[in-house]
Amino acid sequence: MGAIDELVTELARLPTIGRKSAMRLTYHLLKQPTEQSRRLAAALTTLVETVRPCARCFNLTESELCAICSDPRRDAAIICVVEEASDIPAIERAAEFRGTYHVLGGRLAPIDGVGPEELTVGALVARVAAGGVGEVIVATNPKLEGEATALYLQEQLAGHPVRVTRLARGLPMGGDLEYADGGTIAQALSARRVMG
Amino acid sequence: MSLLATDAIVLHAFDYRETSRILRLATREAGVQSVIARGARRAKGGPGAGLDLFTSGRAQWMVRPGRDLHTLITFDATHARSALAADLGRFHGAAALAELLLRFTPEDAADTVFAALERSLDALVIADRASVEAEAIAACWALIGELGFAPALEHCAACQAELSPDDDLIFHHRAGGALCARCARATPGGRILPAAARAVLIAWRDGERPVLPDATHAKAHRRLLREFLQEHLEDGRPLRAFRAWDAR
Ligand SMILES: [Zn+2]
Ligand SMILES: [Zn+2]
Numbered sequence: 001m002g003a004i005d006e007l008v009t010e011l012a013r014l015p016t017i018g019r020k021s022a023m024r025l026t027y028h029l030l031k032q033p034t035e036q037s038r039r040l041a042a043a044l045t046t047l048v049e050t051v052r053p054c055a056r057c058f059n060l061t062e063s064e065l066c067a068i069c070s071d072p073r074r075d076a077a078i079i080c081v082v083e084e085a086s087d088i089p090a091i092e093r094a095a096e097f098r099g100t101y102h103v104l105g106g107r108l109a110p111i112d113g114v115g116p117e118e119l120t121v122g123a124l125v126a127r128v129a130a131g132g133v134g135e136v137i138v139a140t141n142p143k144l145e146g147e148a149t150a151l152y153l154q155e156q157l158a159g160h161p162v163r164v165t166r167l168a169r170g171l172p173m174g175g176d177l178e179y180a181d182g183g184t185i186a187q188a189l190s191a192r193r194v195m196g
Numbered sequence: 197m198s199l200l201a202t203d204a205i206v207l208h209a210f211d212y213r214e215t216s217r218i219l220r221l222a223t224r225e226a227g228v229q230s231v232i233a234r235g236a237r238r239a240k241g242g243p244g245a246g247l248d249l250f251t252s253g254r255a256q257w258m259v260r261p262g263r264d265l266h267t268l269i270t271f272d273a274t275h276a277r278s279a280l281a282a283d284l285g286r287f288h289g290a291a292a293l294a295e296l297l298l299r300f301t302p303e304d305a306a307d308t309v310f311a312a313l314e315r316s317l318d319a320l321v322i323a324d325r326a327s328v329e330a331e332a333i334a335a336c337w338a339l340i341g342e343l344g345f346a347p348a349l350e351h352c353a354a355c356q357a358e359l360s361p362d363d364d365l366i367f368h369h370r371a372g373g374a375l376c377a378r379c380a381r382a383t384p385g386g387r388i389l390p391a392a393a394r395a396v397l398i399a400w401r402d403g404e405r406p407v408l409p410d411a412t413h414a415k416a417h418r419r420l421l422r423e424f425l426q427e428h429l430e431d432g433r434p435l436r437a438f439r440a441w442d443a444r
Contacts, residue, residue: 110291110440111291144280179237
């Protein structure tokens with residue numbers, strides 16, 4: 001495959017980009033000053049080589065610990081569990097939450113072959129078992145699979161002296177956390193209920 | 197192109213590109229179908245936005261001859277089943293039912309398959325906690341019956357000889373059910389099926405709901421079911437929901 005075809009193919013794999021747009025982008029890159037394209041290539045390389053999951057919470061970071069875990073003003077006694085790292089900005093926008101996070105990496109989805117081993121459940125239980133955690137807020141999406149995941153986490157944390165709470169309903173039905181507005185999330189957070 | 201309107205239940209959903217979702221639906225008229233819900237993940241939504249698994253409703257889409265993926269026009273949800281996430285037994289049972297239909301429903305499936313699914317999901321919603329497990333396993337066997345490959349239980353799967361209800365026998369997945377002693381000797385493999393377990397399978401088939409005595413029995417029944425289905429798959433791909441259910 002030639003260099004042009006190769007780039008078109010790679011770009012076309014990206015969301016919202018069809019083959020036609022990929023072609024347009026490729027020709028645009030060839031027309032713009034070489035230096036600019038080099039900067040794009042370097043940014044991509046830096047991205048894939050330096051961004052990794054936080055050693056504690058699995059949020060995305062360029063350091064050992066993410067910005068939230070390494071912030072001394074954040075309350076490490078409260079852990080908010082989310083499905084994806086992309087859910088964190090939505091909760092941060094609500095500006096209500098001063099605790100820390102834990103990114104599961106998905107939700108239980110039996111048909112897709114996603115079970116507890118595919119998620120970071122073990123690491124969450126280990127964080128709680130290490131002590132110093134008073135509350136785990138389960139903020140998985142308010143859908144069937146998100147609810148089942150919340151139940152599973154409650155089961156796994158049952159033997160530990162920790163309060164397990166769930167975001168209040170009120171998020172758009174079947175909606176994704178990622179798309180909810182700050183006010184709605186703030187409300188769901190403050191009205192959270194103890195599970196079980 | 198023509199418009200198709202049908203009762204449907206969401207069996208599986210996954211995100212597609214930036215704003216769409218692909219739904220796999222069990223339908224009353226057309227077996228299992230895949231539709232694309234364009235814009236379903238946009239903030240202001242589109243047809244099929246916010247649809248959760250196991251929701252019933254009336255779906256409409258355009259049928260394009262020769263295409264496998266149709267474009268959803270509307271899905272009017274009539275009945276959500278969020279109570280299937282009330283405990284993990286219900287959740288895994290429902291996921292197994294969905295996987296069973298996704299993998300085994302032929303294109304020309306009878307509408308009785310859809311009716312059986314609807315009944316099973318509703319029964320799973322209201323089952324009391326102690327009987328969820330039996331309800332889910334029984335529902336899977338009922339669907340297998342509707343799909344036309346119920347195992348032989350009262351007559352030998354190989355020679356059709358009548359089987360005594362008191363005998364512990366060999367259940368042979370490939371042969372298609374229980375075997376008489378003579379055929380079992382001639383057919384290597386299979387698993388011992390105690391008389392009591394066979395009686396439970398027969399009762400389930402006949403619509404009764406005997407409760408399983410304990411978790412060990414439930415586990416043995418789940419394993420029998422999974423092995424039977426795995427044996428009947430043409431592509432041999434693993435049954436992931438059944439495996440997850442088994443691992444509980
Ligand atoms: Zn972190
Ligand atoms: Zn025989």
